[in-house]
Amino acid sequence: MANHISRRQFLTTLAITPIMASVGISEEPYTYSVKGKIAASALGKSLIHEHVLVDFIGAEKISPDRWKHDEVIRKVLPYLLEIKQRGIQTLIECTPAFIGRDVVLLKKLSEQSGLNILTNTGYYGASDNKYLPQWAFTETTEQLASRWIAEFEHGIEGTGIRPGFIKTGVNSGALSDLHQKLIRAAALTHLKTGLTICSHTGPALPAREEIEILKQSGVSPSAFVWVHASGSPEELESVGRSGCWISLDGVNADNIDKHVDLLTFLKNKSQLGRVLISHDAGWYRPGEPGGGEFRGFTTISDKLVPALKANSFTDADIRTLMVTNPAEAFAIGIRKS
Numbered sequence: 001m002a003n004h005i006s007r008r009q010f011l012t013t014l015a016i017t018p019i020m021a022s023v024g025i026s027e028e029p030y031t032y033s034v035k036g037k038i039a040a041s042a043l044g045k046s047l048i049h050e051h052v053l054v055d056f057i058g059a060e061k062i063s064p065d066r067w068k069h070d071e072v073i074r075k076v077l078p079y080l081l082e083i084k085q086r087g088i089q090t091l092i093e094c095t096p097a098f099i100g101r102d103v104v105l106l107k108k109l110s111e112q113s114g115l116n117i118l119t120n121t122g123y124y125g126a127s128d129n130k131y132l133p134q135w136a137f138t139e140t141t142e143q144l145a146s147r148w149i150a151e152f153e154h155g156i157e158g159t160g161i162r163p164g165f166i167k168t169g170v171n172s173g174a175l176s177d178l179h180q181k182l183i184r185a186a187a188l189t190h191l192k193t194g195l196t197i198c199s200h201t202g203p204a205l206p207a208r209e210e211i212e213i214l215k216q217s218g219v220s221p222s223a224f225v226w227v228h229a230s231g232s233p234e235e236l237e238s239v240g241r242s243g244c245w246i247s248l249d250g251v252n253a254d255n256i257d258k259h260v261d262l263l264t265f266l267k268n269k270s271q272l273g274r275v276l277i278s279h280d281a282g283w284y285r286p287g288e289p290g291g292g293e294f295r296g297f298t299t300i301s302d303k304l305v306p307a308l309k310a311n312s313f314t315d316a317d318i319r320t321l322m323v324t325n326p327a328e329a330f331a332i333g334i335r336k337s
């Protein structure tokens, strides 16, 4: 017994001693889910771009009384349980503030489904700024960044729930001054927090401009997820060569062959280690009867993975796409250019 206690005391002393840091014992990679800190290695099979609830009413009119947690949970929980059954462990929820982010709802769904759910900080400028709060137009880069950094340091809206990544959004053409500001604010937030930057982008042109702004701000492209990456296979490869993450997040039952071809192309170019896959599916729609039509999250497990395996993708390739890449892409860590 005495031995027991002294060993415990010894371990306790070790755990709090600052020597650990000074001898360079580094912590294993981690991020934050809505339930708190989580090792990146514990994320497991992940869907990196999905939505639980999206409200397109606009930043001016959005309010959490437009939906009721119990009703949303009744609708959404079965879709989460069906992916849990298929071995998915983590869902990365990409709905930004002012378009339906509700972190308490996400926490309830995480607790009830057993899935890890990650949420985000940042603003979505795509759709011509309809989802930007008024102050996004007038505040400086630094002021916007300080709002997002505060969400990371103190939690979102008084909940203590931290974002696991930054989510921004830009229009599909050349970046406006306003959207350049959003990306610079994301860069500042990254340099302070180490959060990965996911930006709703689409074509290669704005992706290249975003990556250029990040580099000028001192952020490595490896901290950037090119969301809704679209273009020719060669364009995807060429932007991917910057070191960013290529997010092929629009998988659905009608485009399995296209995704098999694209993933095969990228695999042959040794780029599989930079690719992320997801459905961009969901979601409960406030204002529509019963939350409207909901698209589930099972197509990758049920259709894409079998199709990839039938086209010489190995279990290790699938693991790269669904486990290793998400863990690396979303691990918190400052990545300088």
Ligand SMILES: [Zn+2]
Pocket: 049, 050, 051, 094, 280
């Ligand atoms: Zn999306």
